[in-house]
Amino acid sequence: MKRPSKLSFLGGISLLLAVGIALILHRHYVYEIPLVHGETQVVWSVEARVEFIAEDGPVTVTMARPTEQAGFTVLRQSGASPGYGLNFIDDIRPRAEWAVRSANGVQKLYYQIDLLESSYAAQPQILAPKLYSTEWQEPYRTAVDSVLNDAFSTSANNFSFARELIKRLNENEAPQHVKLLRRAYNGRLPSLIADILNHANVQATVVYGLELEDGRRRQLLTPLLRVWDGKKSEIFYVDTGLVTENPMLLWEQRGAPVLDVIGGRDSNIRFSMLRREASTYNALAENEPTQDSLLNFSIHSLPVAEQAMFKTILLLPVGALVVCLLRILVGLRTSGTFMPVLIAIAFMQTSLGTGIVGFVLVVALGLIIRGYLSRLNLLLVARISAVIVSVIAIISLFSVLSYKLGLTEGLKIMFFPMVILAWTIERMSILWEEEGGREVMIQGGGSLLTAVIAYGAMQHPMVQHLTFNFMGVQFILMALILLLGSYTGFRLLELHRFAVFRK
Amino acid sequence: MLALMKDFLISPLRLKRLGILGMNKRNRDYIARYNERSLFPLVDNKLITRKTIGQAGIPTAELITVVQVQSQVNDLLALVEDYDEFVIKPSKGSGGKGILVITGRDGESFRKASGVLLSADDLKRHVSNILSGLYSLGGTSDVAVIESLIHTASALTRYSVEGVPDIRVIICRGYPVMAMIRLSTHASDGKANLHQGAVGVGLDMKTGCAVRAVQHGKSVTHHPDTGQDLLDLCIPDWNTLLVMAARCYDVTGLGYLGIDMVIDQRYGPMLLELNARPGLTIQVANNAGLLTRLAKIDRLSESETRLPAEERVRLSQAWY
Numbered sequence: 009m010k011r012p013s014k015l016s017f018l019g020g021i022s023l024l025l026a027v028g029i030a031l032i033l034h035r036h037y038v039y040e041i042p043l044v045h046g047e048t049q050v051v052w053s054v055e056a057r058v059e060f061i062a063e064d065g066p067v068t069v070t071m072a073r074p075t076e077q078a079g080f081t082v083l084r085q086s087g088a089s090p091g092y093g094l095n096f097i098d099d100i101r102p103r104a105e106w107a108v109r110s111a112n113g114v115q116k117l118y119y120q121i122d123l124l125e126s127s128y129a130a131q132p133q134i135l136a137p138k139l140y141s142t143e144w145q146e147p148y149r150t151a152v153d154s155v156l157n158d159a160f161s162t163s164a165n166n167f168s169f170a171r172e173l174i175k176r177l178n179e180n181e182a183p184q185h186v187k188l189l190r191r192a193y194n195g196r197l198p199s200l201i202a203d204i205l206n207h208a209n210v211q212a213t214v215v216y217g218l219e220l221e222d223g224r225r226r227q228l229l230t231p232l233l234r235v236w237d238g239k240k241s242e243i244f245y246v247d248t249g250l251v252t253e254n255p256m257l258l259w260e261q262r263g264a265p266v267l268d269v270i271g272g273r274d275s276n277i278r279f280s281m282l283r284r285e286a287s288t289y290n291a292l293a294e295n296e297p298t299q300d301s302l303l304n305f306s307i308h309s310l311p312v313a314e315q316a317m318f319k320t321i322l323l324l325p326v327g328a329l330v331v332c333l334l335r336i337l338v339g340l341r342t343s344g345t346f347m348p349v350l351i352a353i354a355f356m357q358t359s360l361g362t363g364i365v366g367f368v369l370v371v372a373l374g375l376i377i378r379g380y381l382s383r384l385n386l387l388l389v390a391r392i393s394a395v396i397v398s399v400i401a402i403i404s405l406f407s408v409l410s411y412k413l414g415l416t417e418g419l420k421i422m423f424f425p426m427v428i429l430a431w432t433i434e435r436m437s438i439l440w441e442e443e444g445g446r447e448v449m450i451q452g453g454g455s456l457l458t459a460v461i462a463y464g465a466m467q468h469p470m471v472q473h474l475t476f477n478f479m480g481v482q483f484i485l486m487a488l489i490l491l492l493g494s495y496t497g498f499r500l501l502e503l504h505r506f507a508v509f510r511k
Numbered sequence: 512m513l514a515l516m517k518d519f520l521i522s523p524l525r526l527k528r529l530g531i532l533g534m535n536k537r538n539r540d541y542i543a544r545y546n547e548r549s550l551f552p553l554v555d556n557k558l559i560t561r562k563t564i565g566q567a568g569i570p571t572a573e574l575i576t577v578v579q580v581q582s583q584v585n586d587l588l589a590l591v592e593d594y595d596e597f598v599i600k601p602s603k604g605s606g607g608k609g610i611l612v613i614t615g616r617d618g619e620s621f622r623k624a625s626g627v628l629l630s631a632d633d634l635k636r637h638v639s640n641i642l643s644g645l646y647s648l649g650g651t652s653d654v655a656v657i658e659s660l661i662h663t664a665s666a667l668t669r670y671s672v673e674g675v676p677d678i679r680v681i682i683c684r685g686y687p688v689m690a691m692i693r694l695s696t697h698a699s700d701g702k703a704n705l706h707q708g709a710v711g712v713g714l715d716m717k718t719g720c721a722v723r724a725v726q727h728g729k730s731v732t733h734h735p736d737t738g739q740d741l742l743d744l745c746i747p748d749w750n751t752l753l754v755m756a757a758r759c760y761d762v763t764g765l766g767y768l769g770i771d772m773v774i775d776q777r778y779g780p781m782l783l784e785l786n787a788r789p790g791l792t793i794q795v796a797n798n799a800g801l802l803t804r805l806a807k808i809d810r811l812s813e814s815e816t817r818l819p820a821e822e823r824v825r826l827s828q829a830w831y
Contacts, residue, residue: 336535339534385632385635385636385639387581387639387643388640388643388644388645389643438645443706443707444707493539494539495535496533496535496536496539496540497523497533497535497536498523498526498527498531498533498535499533499534499535502526502533502534503520503521503522503523503526504519504520504521505728506521506526506531506794506795507518507519507520507521508725508728508729508730508795509521509525509526509529509531509795509798510521510525
C-alpha cells in the first residue's frame with residue numbers, strides 16, 4: 009500500500025486548517041458573528057408613527073425607511089396599520105408604502121425596525137442625484153456668488169468646499185449678505201447649502217438622520233447634508249449645535265422625501281426608540297444574510313426547523329473528536345465506538361444527572377431481562393428485537409412511574425436512543441458471559457465516561473456557538489481528527505500497562 | 512500525587528528507549544502498512560485460512576464438519592456422533608471468542624475442558640449463536656467449524672490446565688520477530704487469552720526456551736495452578752515450528768502476523784490460527800520491545816523477504 013508522503017499529508021492538514029480559519033474569519037468579518045459566545049451587541053428598536061387626516065377617499069402613504077449603512081445593520085422590520093395594504097419596496101428609493109381604498113378621519117400608521125449597531129457595517133455606495141439649479145433674485149444672487157467665491161478659494165475639493173460653506177453660513181458674526189440668505193431660507197441651512205452647492209455644480213442633497221437615544225419618544229428627524237465628490241459621498245452636520253455623542257441613524261440617505269401622503273392632510277411623523285443589549289446569537293438568529301454568495305455556508309439560510317436539527321448534527325464531529333482523543337491518546341475502551349456520542353446527545357436532552365441515572369437503570373434492568381432471554385435459546389435477531397421491546401417497556405414504565413411520583417424529570421428518559429441501548433445491552437451481556445463482569449464494568453464505565461466528557465464538550469455554550477455559526481470549525485475538527493489518526497505515540501493507559509518495564 | 516503516578520506509570524521516553532511498540536504505532540505503522548486489507552479474510556475466516564494453509568502443506572487440526580445453516584443445527588448430534596472430543600469455533604471469530612472445547616461425554620451431556628457439563632441443547636444454542644454472527648467481526652452471519660481436539664505434547668501438558676497451550680510467533684515480512692507460549696490457567700477458563708488470566712511465557716528465539724513468565728501483566732515464576740517452574744519450559748521441535756510459522760507469510764502475503772501454533776502429541780507443530788492484529792503483551796512476556804527488533808525488518812529489501820523460510824529463521828535466530 010502506497011501511503012501519501014508525510015509532506016503532502018501535512019500539506020492537506022494545513023490546507024484544511026487554512027480553509028477553516030478563512031471561513032471563520034469570513035463569517036466573523038462579513039456577517040459580524042462574534043467569535044466569543046455571549047458577546048453582546050446593541051440593538052435599536054425604532055418605531056415611526058405616521059399621523060394624518062384622511063379626506064374620505066383612497067390614500068397612499070409613502071415613507072422612506074432606513075437601509076444598510078455605516079454603523080448599522082438592519083435586522084428586521086415590520087408595520088402595523090389595520091386596513092392598509094403595506095409593501096416594502098426596495099429599489100433606488102427604499103420605502104414603505106401603505107395604501108387603502110377609502111379612509112376618513114385621523115389615521116395612525118406604525119412602522120418598526122430593529123437595527124444592530126455594528127462597526128463592521130460598511131457604507132453602501134449611493135448614487136448622486138441629478139444637479140439642479142436655483143434661480144435667485146437680487147440681492148440674493150450676489151450674496152450667493154460672494155459666499156461661493158470665498159469658500160471656493162479656501163477649499164481643495166467638494167468636501168472641504170462644503171465644510172467651508174457650512175462654516176461661513178454658521179458664523180454668529182456673519183457678514184450682512186450671509187444674514188440675508190439665512191433669513192430668506194428661514195434658518196433651513198441644509199437646504200440653503202444644498203442649493204448653493206448645486207448652483208456651483210457640486211452634487212449635494214439634504215438627507216434626514218435620527219439621533220438615537222434610549223427611551224426617547226416623539227422625536228423628529230434632523231436634516232443633514234450629503235455631498236458627493238465623484239462616487240464618494242460624505243455626511244455633514246450643518247447645524248453645529250446639533251452634533252452629539254449619540255449615534256445618528258440615517259433614516260433617509262438619498263435625498264428623497266421622508267413622507268409623502270396622497271389623499272390626506274396635516275401629516276406628521278414621530279419616532280420613538282429603545283436600546284437593548286442582545287447576544288448577537290439571538291440578534292442574528294432571524295437575520296438571514298440576503299447576499300446568497302457561495303461563501304455563505306450559513307445554516308441560517310435554512311428554514312428554522314432545519315436549523316434546529318443541524319444544531320445537533322453539527323455537534324456530532326465534536327463528539328467524534330472526543331472519542332478519538334479518548335481512544336487514541338488515552339486508550340479508553342468503550343462498548344461500541346460511537347455509542348457514547350449518541351448517549352451524550354441523549355444526555356443533552358435529559359440533563360446530565362437524569363441521563364446517567366436513567367442510562368444505568370435502563371441498562372441494568374435490560375441486562376436482567378437479557379439474562380432471562382438468553383435461557384430461551386432464541387436466534388440473535390429475534391433476541392435483539394426482544395431486547396428493544398424490553399427497553400421500550402422499561403422506558404415507558406419509568407416515564408409513567410416518575411410522572412405518578414411527580415418527578416417530571418423522569419419523563420426525559422424518552423430521549424434515549426432505544427435501538428442503540430438495546431445493542432449496548434446485548435453486547436454487554438455477551439461480554440459478561442465471555443469475559444466476566446469486570447470487563448463489563450471497564451467497558452461500561454469507559455463508555456459512560458466518554459459519554460460524559462463528550463456531553464461536557466457538546467453542551468458547552470461556546471462550542472455550540474462556534475459549531476453552529478462557523479462552518480469553518482468543521483474543517484478544523486476534520487484536520488484535528490486526521491492529525492490524531494496519524495499519531496503513533498503511546499496511549500496514556502499504555503504507560504500504565506507497560507509500567508512493568510520500569511524496574 | 513506525582514509519587515503515586517510514578518508507581519503506576521512509566522515515562523513515554525523510557526518506553527521509547529526500550530523500543531516498546533504501542534497500540535497506535537502497531538495499528539498504523541505495521542498492520543496498516545504491511546497487511547493489505549483485501550488479504551484480511553485469509554485470517555479472519557478460519558475456513559479460508561484452513562484451506563489456504565492446508566494447500567501449502569502446513570498441518571492443521573482435522574476438520575470434522577462445518578455447520579453452515581440453522582437447519583443443520585438440529586442434526587448437530589448426528590454430525591459429531593463419532594467424536595467424544597471436539598472443538599466448535601466460529602469461522603470469523605476473534606480473540607478466541609465463541610470457542611467451545613468438548614473433552615468428553617457423560618451420558619447425554621458433553622464435558623467442557625473445565626469439567627462443566629453441557630446439555631445437547633446448550634451445544635445447539637452455542638452453534639446457533641455462532642451462525643447468527645454473535646461472535647463474528649461486525650456481527651455478520653457466520654458458520655461454525657467443528658474440528659478434532661488437539662492433544663498437547665506431553666512435554667507441555669504439565670504447564671497448562673484445562674486447555675491447549677498455544678505458541679504465538681510474531682512474523683514480520685516473513686521473519687520471526689518474537690515468540691511466547693500462552694498457558695491456560697483455571698482463572699482463564701481453559702482459554703489461552705492473556706487478558707483473561709492465562710500465563711504468557713516469553714520464548715528465546717534461538718532455543719525456544721522460557722525467558723520470562725507473566726500473568727495479568729506481572730512477573731511470575733511458577734504456574735499458579737500446577738506449580739511448575741515456568742522458566743524450565745522448552746518447546747520441542749522449535750525450529751520446525753518457526754519455519755512453519757515463517758512460511759505462513761509466503762502463503763498469505765500478510766506482512767505483520769501473529770501466528771498461533773500448538774504442538775500435538777502425535778503430529779508435532781500444527782497451525783491453530785492466524786491473527787492479523789496480534790497483541791502487544793508479548794513484549795511484557797519477553798521483557799523486550801518489539802520496535803527494536805522490527806526496526807531491523809523494516810530496513811530489509813524486498814528480495815530479502817523472499818528468501819527461503821529456513822534461511823529467514825536462521826537469520827532471525829542470529830539477530831535476536
